[in-house]
Amino acid sequence: MKKMLVTRPNYDKATSYTFYYAGLVIKEAEKKGINVIDLKRPRLTRNSVTSIIENKEPGLIFFNAHGNEKIIFGDKINKEPEVLIKEGENHNILNFKLVYARTCMAASSLGKKIKGGCFIGYETPFSFWTDKRIDAVPERDKTARLFFEPSNLIVISLLKGNTAEEAVKKSANLTKKTILKLLRTKEEGSMALISRLWNNMEGICISGNKQMTF
Amino acid sequence: MKGKIDPEIKKLILWRIDTGVPEHFKLVMGGKGEVDKKELRRHVEREDEIGLKYVEMELKFIKALSSGEFTKMLVADD
Numbered sequence: 001m002k003k004m005l006v007t008r009p010n011y012d013k014a015t016s017y018t019f020y021y022a023g024l025v026i027k028e029a030e031k032k033g034i035n036v037i038d039l040k041r042p043r044l045t046r047n048s049v050t051s052i053i054e055n056k057e058p059g060l061i062f063f064n065a066h067g068n069e070k071i072i073f074g075d076k077i078n079k080e081p082e083v084l085i086k087e088g089e090n091h092n093i094l095n096f097k098l099v100y101a102r103t104c105m106a107a108s109s110l111g112k113k114i115k116g117g118c119f120i121g122y123e124t125p126f127s128f129w130t131d132k133r134i135d136a137v138p139e140r141d142k143t144a145r146l147f148f149e150p151s152n153l154i155v156i157s158l159l160k161g162n163t164a165e166e167a168v169k170k171s172a173n174l175t176k177k178t179i180l181k182l183l184r185t186k187e188e189g190s191m192a193l194i195s196r197l198w199n200n201m202e203g204i205c206i207s208g209n210k211q212m213t214f
Numbered sequence: 215m216k217g218k219i220d221p222e223i224k225k226l227i228l229w230r231i232d233t234g235v236p237e238h239f240k241l242v243m244g245g246k247g248e249v250d251k252k253e254l255r256r257h258v259e260r261e262d263e264i265g266l267k268y269v270e271m272e273l274k275f276i277k278a279l280s281s282g283e284f285t286k287m288l289v290a291d292d
Contacts, residue, residue: 067244128241
């Protein structure tokens with residue numbers, strides 16, 4: 001049975017949205033009979049991530065977290081985000097893996113150090129607008145949905161057997177359709193939405209084997 | 215941190231915030247937290263880390279518009 005590892009911290013606005021949207025991907029995966037290892041509090045720790053990657057060998061790893069050029073974070077431990085993966089320290093555990101990191105910046109350096117696999121991530125901050133009128137309830141926030149649907153589509157496409165390159169292309173096409181729709185409808189704030197959608201789309205980078213599949 | 219943004223560019227970005235960002239929008243920019251329109255404006259005014267990053271992203275988009283890169287992406291075949 002195919003296995004997918006998902007990390008889902010949930011301790012601030014950004015992670016509350018990634019937590020919710022990663023949950024939708026998990027539902028899709030489970031419908032397809034994929035064994036999903038869903039790491040969230042209290043199981044989301046560096047030790048458990050390392051152990052699962054080394055011992056259970058998931059074919060797809062989906063990180064949802066904060067990050068930077070060299071680090072992917074996990075949950076907050078003792079009020080500080082725990083470092084799950086750090087370049088030069090333990091990035092080798094991602095070698096030969098298919099990874100999608102919904103984190104800021106990790107593709108600009110860390111992702112390029114992974115050998116023999118494929119790392120999909122962002123070279124820029126992953127940013128999105130939310131609608132503060134609905135008080136940060138991700139499932140009701142139609143504004144944020146515009147940003148998360150193309151991001152989720154990357155993993156959903158990988159679950160369907162698409163290559164990494166095809167998955168990213170499908171995501172970009174969905175973003176393009178959203179931008180065109182916004183241009184037609186002249187929705188309030190459309191240019192603010194379009195510019196951030198553009199940034200996220202342009203910030204996606206695939207390192208390694210673009211033909212890799214799950 | 216002061217004086218890092220060209221004054222004319224700063225004016226342009228502030229204008230884009232004033233005219234293009236609805237009052238009910240909040241921007242989430244990775245681990246930098248969330249900011250509403252007024253706060254975003256203040257960050258750009260101060261030229262702090264969030265303000266500089268926002269200006270950088272906006273400039274990238276404006277350059278894509280002016281170079282034709284953005285339009286080229288929209289008309290490209292899927």
